Amino acid sequence: MNKKLRIGVKSITGCAGCQLSLYFIEDVLLELLDKIDLVAAPMIKSKNEEEYDVLFIEGSVSSQDDLDNLLKFRKQAKFLIALGACASHGCMQSMKHLMNEKEVEKDVYNKFPSDKRLKPITSVPIHKHVKVDFYIPGCPPNNEEIAQVFKWLVQGKRLKVYDKAVCHECSLKENYCLLDQGIECLGPLMNGGCKALCPDYNHPCTGCRGMLDDANLKSGKEMLKDKGFDPDMMIKRMTKYNALQFKEFEKPPEESK
Amino acid sequence: MGKVLEKKRLNEFLSKVSKGGDLIAPVKRDTLRFEIVKDFNDICLEGRPLFPVKKFFSPAKEDLFNLNLTNKNKPFDEEKIKLKPRVIFGGRLCDFNGLLKLDKLFLSEEYQDDYYKLARENTLLLGINCDPAPSEYCFCESMDLEKYYDLFFHDMGDKYYIEAGSEKGKTLIIDLEDYDFTIPSIKCEKKLYTKDISKYYDDSAWDKENDKCLSCGKCTAHCTTCLCFDMIDELEADVKHGKRFKEWDSCQFLNFTEVAGGAIFRKDRINRFKHRIYHKLQYFREKFDMDMCTGCGRCIESCPRLIDFTEVINNFKD
Structure with a gap:
């Protein structure tokens, strides 16, 4: 492989624990630095670039901002990976699907009616809005599994998610x-x-x-x-x-x- | 004619036969499991472990070889295992008959598994008779089990009657006192009325039990004879080092039959359920002239829904 893979991590609504798990594979990342460029990693880099060969997204779509960002990220990424439970399945934010959404919002957000950023939309995992190429589920995802995915990516192997009970x-x-x-x-x-x-x-x-x-x-x-x-x-x-x-x-x- | 051993001399006997090796027996902690015994007083012969002994012959996860491309002369380094001699004590007839079936597969001339062979050659099988049957799900009486063991114990109150099933076994008990006795056969409440199921593939009796199936794979993981595995290659980040290992798999999972291109042969749950039973009672018999099932009932006992394939078979419409 001549060109280094441009890899990024981006967040929408979540606890950022998935991104943190990704950095826990630091020994593997160090080994891979001649094969990849970590171009966007907001938690450990101050200067982050755009346009990615592979983009990891953590968090679920829970606000209009999230949605706008996600649509932008999808355009910038050749291969998009949902990282963690929020991005893959919706996680806690999506509990509202089994409740009365209006009532939940009233209880939580009425305290700050002036802040428009807090206007939520129905929270969903990212595949409800964009095409997702691969999932790494888990809350948080297992760092060994993330390391495995990185290895597969640089080796050009087909990614495979564990699918047994x-x-x-x-x-x-x-x-x-x-x-x-x-x-x-x-x-x-x-x-x-x-x-x-x-x-x-x-x-x-x-x-x-x-x-x-x-x-x-x-x-x-x-x-x-x-x-x-x-x-x-x-x-x-x-x-x-x-x-x-x-x-x-x-x-x-x-x-x- | 066999021999007799006083119960108070059991530990002494076991320590003699397992000298220089490991003794494996049922040990009760949170639940009963076959384990390498550290203290003879831990051995528990009440009930039978839900987990069979197959793990001592083909572990759930086993490395096969390592890859090292920096070593030009020897890029592949086969995983060498060293095994201490082992004695399994307290296995039931179903446990050891399970090994008999696996021997057919892994010790055949065509496809011999060296790891399995080594483990088998280094293990003595000391069984104990079931009197009464240890679980309400047992149905081995219907399964024509063979006397497959080195030694077989029968509890007679204050002593054990011991019968040898191999030359090795005979030498172990040569010093013991002779005794005349016939070991009673195992009696089970549960029965399997027929083992010829070839005509019943489309019988409606399959549906009821199949509807309960969660596809969780517990039946195959606990089966005495299920040893299907997946072969996995793992490469390090440097693309120079790696290994190949195998890991138990299960035909009950959706993607077990997935092939290149993404096709899946047994997409419907019912086909997976039927495949498991047909493999045990028909396909294996066609090849080896015996059933692959030992009637231990572990697949029923371990199932979260207690799915019972004997119920299916006993309810076939003629």
Whole structure:
């Protein structure tokens, strides 16, 4: 490869933890500096350029500013990667999809009615507005996985996201199933790739990496009922990261074309 | 005719046969697992571990070779494993029959897995009889299990009756006292009424259990004989170093059958469910003249919805 890859990171609404995770792979980044140019990295650089071969975007679209920026970023980037749960699935900002949006806004924003920047729009992951070429899910995304993506990018390999259930990785670790211990884990419905980090420490999976493409939601609810849990609890837990995905599973959006 | 061993001498016996190697047995911590035993008092023979012994023969993740392009003479360096001799004590007949099936696959003349072979050659199998069956999901009585072990123990209260199943096994108990006894066969409440399922691919009985399937892969991860794996190449940032490793996979996942170009052969959940059962009861039999299922019931017990394929088969319409 003769030309260095121009790589950038940009934020819209989120906690910026994803961008921080990206810098945690500093040893890999150092190794790669003869193959890549980190042209935009607002958290560690003061002078940031535009136009990217690969652009990582963290955060969800939650304001008009976000949307304007995102559309601009998409034009500037040849390859666009959604970094983290907000950009991939909407995360907490999108909890509003299961509530009355107007009421939520009234409660939160009426305190500062004069500040126009705080005017929210319906919060969605970025693929609802622009074409996304690859996803790195997770809250925050795993830095090993980010490093892997960087390696694949410079090697020109096809990127591949982990698409097996959390239960698979959890079983390979021989964990005692939380569901059998009276803990309402959502592992059977959720995408792994996290090495079952939470269940490994007896903390139930809440699905920060999104639902499986073919998650069987109906059976998942039955499962929780069988195990003596309240299936509505599942909905509440899922809204933390996947309110929109959950809603679409319940009622698939009509094909627009 | 076999031999007899007083229970109070069990630890002494186990320490003798595992001398210079590792003893593997069921150990109870938060749950029961096969582990390398550090303290003989940890061994727990009540119940059976939900996780089978296959991990000692083909681990969930195993490196195969390392790549180093800076070394011109030897860019590929095969992963050499050294194994201490091992003794597995407390495995059930289903556990060891699982190995019998895997031996057919990995020790065949055509496709021999050197890592698996080494692990098998270095491991003695000391089983224990199930009396009563350790789980309500067991149905091994229907599965024609073979006497596949080096030694087999039967609990007789204050002593164990021991039977040898191999020449190696015989030498281990040569010093023990002779005893005349016939080990009773295992009795299971659950039954599988037929194993010939070839005519029933389109039977409606599949649908009910399939609707429950979450595609989480727990059944295959816990199966005594499921050892499908994915082969993964990993290259370092310098594009000079890397490795190839394998990792367990599962036919229950959507993208298991994905090929170059993106085609997926078993997109529908029901085809994946049926494939698992047909592999166990039909495809394997066509090749090796035995079932791939040992009737241990782990796929049922581990399933979050307790999906039971014996229910499907027992409810086929004639």
